[in-house]
Amino acid sequence: MTASSPCFTAIEIFDRRPDGVRFSVKLTPKAASNMLDRVELDSDGAARLRVCVTVAPEKGKANKALIALLAKEFGLPKSTIHIQSGDTARLKTLHIDGDPDHLIDQLSRAMTRMSLVFDPPPTRKRTPMAQLIDGKAFAANLRRTIADQVAQLNRDHGITPGLAVVLVGNDPASEVYVRNKGRQTIEVGMQSFEHRLPQNTDEAQVLDLVARLNADPNVHGILVQLPLPEQIDSAHVLAAIDPKKDVDGFHVINAGLLATGGKGLVPCTPLGCMMMLHDHLGDLSGLDAVVVGRSNIVGKPLAHLLLAANCTVTIAHSRSRDLPDICRKADILVAAVGRPCMIKGDWIKPGATVIDVGINRIPAPEKGEGKSRLVGDVDFASAQKHAGAITPVPGGVGPMTIACLLANTLTATCRIHGLDPSDPDAR
Template identity: 60%
Template sequence: MSDLTTPATRPADTASGPERGRRIDGKAFAVSLRKQIAADVVAFHAEYGVTPGLAVVLVGNDPASEIYVRNKALETHHVGMRSFMHMLPETTTEAALLTLIGRLNADPEIHGILVQLPLPNGIDARRITNAIDPKKDVDGLGEVNAGRLSLGLPGLIPCTPLGCLMLLQSELGNLRGLNAVVVGASNLVGKPMALLLLNEGCTVSIVHIDTINPQALTRTADILVVATGVSGLIRHDWVKPGATVIDVGITRVPTASGKTKLVGDVAFDEVAPIAGRITPVPGGVGPMTIACLLQNTLTAARLSLSESA
């Protein structure tokens, strides 16, 4: 990872010049990443005779989740991996789901397991997540991988924060010494994102629902990552000039024409002229999530070989 310049000068450099308002093209980055993964899968199979396999489990018939899961399966095939789909009815019990996970844990052809969230009422998502073998936990949400991340140890990292980090490193190079603020403290994005940035040498703050005067914190950020699910929360006066803004939020809102559109947690039109770099919605962080899921599956396949050696 290259160092662009010293930490003391980089924030000022990003606040001026032609970089102002630069869109970070997550879609193009994800395409490039998937191409690299496909090449790595070919090389992996040639060396070890193993094709990485990803099992995705969906409980219930939520249409949006079904589309998302099928897209994951398609992308898995496109990079040369094997996809195993398990579409379970809404009436599936927690015990039945745990039995399935036990079988997938024991299956040597399965290297990654993902249980699509949210789960129906009556199923303990935390218990299900922790039942997945940590070496196959490609969502990185189990307690073992979360603990390894908190200690700065190698492990499987949640896909969306990993994608955000890749975009930041691509844009800024070495992140050491930069002030980073994460808005949102969820286990899915906010907390792991903060830990990743801390492990990269950033000075990290987290803004959450009980934070007093959050704008005062966000205006100090050289890196601002927003993951709240509140559309348009971040306005122009929340952002330091020249900051790099990563918008994880995605909400479908109605338009004047009666149709709908996707928007993020950041008021893009207000913030883009102030930010040095910014991810759009759609086309920013979203495409990175599935690409990083595929990357984690390949990583998990490599881990399975080291465990069996």
């Protein structure tokens, strides 16, 4: 027996699960148009959604089109929608990740708009959802500005900034980052120099390469990808980089300049976080900022930047007593611990701005065997209900880190040539 909508309600279609919702779809490929067609009953009397896509069911194209269409119509990120079963069948079970209450609410509104269900708008008081801070878009804008400045530097002074990246060993994740960095470096009009050394390289060989890069006038920025293989002491390598070319801002000279209010090069991730905070909040004076994590790469330098922006800064970490309570005081909460989904929604002060620095790859069996996905240090689904604004993972801090690496390379180039980047007339 089949029945046509709208005689269904959203909760008959979308099954509440602890980590999202589950629902059934019957897919028609090679249809005249892409659309969510109707809701019908299957032979067991369960409601399922009929969806049409124009593409043929070849090489997963129809599944891809299905997810893209659902994401668009439901207003959800594609990455949250997964085919749980029925990959190659017309009948499929899908799963959407997220907070089930919020999802049912959002799906009900979308389905009502498409006249697929007759749910009245939910009367339950809705918690307003946090605004997303779109790091990917921000980074793209920043790269455009940098590209313009690189072109101007080239036109007026005949200088092309050059960034050297050193990768020791062949960690697959590092390979991806290094390739991305190289591509974006070239896209903004800079020169990219990639140096790949084998896993068994010794410290002296890395130091020798760093010395050559220090002396090379075409190289204005040097980044040695961390972590390094264990036979190499990264402190020795970082100390060997000319602080003027230290675009990671990891040299003790740059760390010291940051701590004492001097003018050095600032680590990329903290710099990107500050740009997003200033863009979103304007003046940060007087705000309570809590940084969870005390690394030299993120936690400590970010705390200094927040302090310089007149925040009241707390650095919390794994040994902090009553971490949830410390977090609840924060107007600005930064998570940089490297523990997937550690910071929960009810640790967040209502309306706070949350910056999620964590990039954790975790198994995602719902996407298929051996698959994985990226999550932050913040439990996004619950955080979204408390925060005023939040950076997503992926698409938040990560892209800003790379854009800031390019910004630092431009800054370093200008300073090396005696052109102050903060003074536009100097260029």
